[in-house]
Amino acid sequence: SAQPPHIRGLIDRRAKVLGPGYQLFYSNPVEVSRGSGVHLYDSGGNEYLDAYNNVVSLGHCHPAVVEAVARQLSVLTTNTRYLQEDLLDFSERLLATFPAELDRVTYTCTGSEANDLALRIARAHTGNAGIIVTRNAYHGVTAEVAAFSPSLGPTSPLGPHVRTISAPDPLRHGDSVTDMLRDEIRSVIEDLQRHGFGVCALVVDSIFSSDGVQPFPTDLLGILAAEVRTAGGVYLADEVQAGFGRTGAGWWGFGRHDVVPDLVTLGKPMGNGIPVAATVLRNEIGREFGRNVRYFNTFGGSNVPIAAASAVLDTIEREGLIDNAREIGGQLLRGFTEIVAGHSWLAEARGAGLFLGIEVTEPDSTEPDRALAQSLVDDLREHFVLVSASGPQGNVIKIRPPLVFSAADAALLLERFAAAADRRRA
Ligand code: PMP
Numbered sequence: 001s002a003q004p005p006h007i008r009g010l011i012d013r014r015a016k017v018l019g020p021g022y023q024l025f026y027s028n029p030v031e032v033s034r035g036s037g038v039h040l041y042d043s044g045g046n047e048y049l050d051a052y053n054n055v056v057s058l059g060h061c062h063p064a065v066v067e068a069v070a071r072q073l074s075v076l077t078t079n080t081r082y083l084q085e086d087l088l089d090f091s092e093r094l095l096a097t098f099p100a101e102l103d104r105v106t107y108t109c110t111g112s113e114a115n116d117l118a119l120r121i122a123r124a125h126t127g128n129a130g131i132i133v134t135r136n137a138y139h140g141v142t143a144e145v146a147a148f149s150p151s152l153g154p155t156s157p158l159g160p161h162v163r164t165i166s167a168p169d170p171l172r173h174g175d176s177v178t179d180m181l182r183d184e185i186r187s188v189i190e191d192l193q194r195h196g197f198g199v200c201a202l203v204v205d206s207i208f209s210s211d212g213v214q215p216f217p218t219d220l221l222g223i224l225a226a227e228v229r230t231a232g233g234v235y236l237a238d239e240v241q242a243g244f245g246r247t248g249a250g251w252w253g254f255g256r257h258d259v260v261p262d263l264v265t266l267g268k269p270m271g272n273g274i275p276v277a278a279t280v281l282r283n284e285i286g287r288e289f290g291r292n293v294r295y296f297n298t299f300g301g302s303n304v305p306i307a308a309a310s311a312v313l314d315t316i317e318r319e320g321l322i323d324n325a326r327e328i329g330g331q332l333l334r335g336f337t338e339i340v341a342g343h344s345w346l347a348e349a350r351g352a353g354l355f356l357g358i359e360v361t362e363p364d365s366t367e368p369d370r371a372l373a374q375s376l377v378d379d380l381r382e383h384f385v386l387v388s389a390s391g392p393q394g395n396v397i398k399i400r401p402p403l404v405f406s407a408a409d410a411a412l413l414l415e416r417f418a419a420a421a422d423r424r425r426a
Helices: 005-017 063-075 085-095 111-126 170-194 220-230 253-257 283-292 303-318 321-341 370-382 407-424
Strands: 032-036 039-042 047-050 102-108 130-134 162-165 199-205 234-238 263-266 277-282 346-352 355-360 388-390 396-399
Touching: 047 407, 063 303, 085 102, 085 277, 085 303, 102 111, 102 283, 111 199, 111 234, 111 263, 111 277, 111 283, 130 170, 162 170, 170 199, 170 220, 199 220, 220 234, 220 253, 277 283, 303 321, 321 346, 321 355, 321 407, 355 370, 370 388, 370 396, 370 407
Parallel strands: 130 162, 130 199, 199 234, 234 263
Antiparallel strands: 032 039, 039 047, 102 277, 263 277, 346 355, 355 396, 388 396
8 A cells, every 4th residue: 555655754764874785564664663562553553463573572562671671771781701690590590491401501692693603613513514404594694694594585695515405395295295305405415525515504493484484294303403413413493483482382493393402592582672692502512612712792691681581581481471372373373274264365374382374375276476475464564463474485474473462362363364365355
C-alpha cells in the first residue's frame, strides 16, 4: 500500500545519513516509537502484534531487564581484567544449562563475534581450515564469518575453504533427507581434503532459520557431527536464533537433536536487547588457542550486559517461558496446520516451540511462491501483525514471537493470518 508522507520523509532522511547496506522491513515500513510486552507502537498510537522479534524474548522492555541494567549502570561498569563475582555467578548458572562437557564460556557483544571467535578456536584446535555450512545459512557480519554465510548472496562470495550442503527440507526431500545429507557431507569432506583444507568445522544454526526454518528430522545433526569428527573437525552449534528456550524443548536447539556440540554460540535474546553474546566450548577444544592468543573484548563480559543476561536467565526460569514456548507454539502449529489445509497454495506449517515456518507455494505444489509470501507479510503488516519471510526462495513465512506470547495473542495471530490468507485466494 502507499506510504504516508511522513514515512516517505523518514525514508529520505535515512538515505541521506545512513551508510550502505541497510534494509527496511515491509513495502510500507513501520515507524516504531515504543514497545511493551508483545506489542510495538507507532507514533500515531497504533498497536502492532509482534510475532517476529526474537531478541526481546521476554517481551519488549521487560521490567526485570530494565531494572537490572539501570541498577548495574549506577553501581559499576568495567571489564574482565578485574575480578568480578557477578561474571562468575552468571557463568556458573549459564554453563549449568548445558551438558557437562561444555564447561567454558567466553563473552562477546554480538553473535557474529561469537562465531568469529569460535572459528578461530576451532582452527587452532584442529589445525584445519575447511568449513561446512548449509546452503542458505547466515552466521554473521565479520569478514571471516561472512565468508561462510551463503545467504548474503553472490555479491558476498564464500571463502575458498568453505563448502555447502543442503539444509534438510522434508517437504521436498521426503524420508530420504538424512541419507541424502550424509552423502552430501561425505562428498564435501572429501573435496575439502583433496584441496588441502582439511576439515575444521561444521557450523549449523540448530533450527536452520535462514534456510527456511527446518526443525526436522531430529536425528540429523548427530549424524553430520559424527562424519565431521571422524574427519578431524568439530561441530559448532549456532544457537543465536534457536537458543534460550525458543524451541520449547529445553534451553538449546541442539538438544532436540540429541547431540552434544564441541562449541556453541549464543546471542540475540541473551540480553533482551542489550548486546551480549558468548562462545561456549569444551575446555580441551580451547587449549591450543589459549596457549597462543590473548583475547580481550572490551564490552564482552562487562558488568552491564552480564546484569542483563542474568535477568534474562532468571526471568525465563521464573516465568516458565520454555514451557510457554512449547505450549503456545503447539497451539500455533495446530492452528496454522488447519489454515494450511484450507488453502491449496499453503503447503506446510512446521515448527518447534515459538519458531514456526509456513510454506507459501504455487497451488497444489511445492514450488515456492515468493511474491505471494511477500504480499501476505505486507497484508498482515497493514492489519497490525508483524511477521517476515525467510528461506532460499523467500517463500517461508517466519513466525518467531517473544516467548511471553499468550494463548490470546496466539489466537489473535491465527485469526489475522487466516483472514489475510482468505483475502489472497482460496
Ligand atoms: N547466527 C545466526 C543464526 C543469526 O541469525 C545471526 C543474526 N541474524 C548471527 C549469527 C549474527 O548475530 P549478530 O547480528 O548479533 O552479529
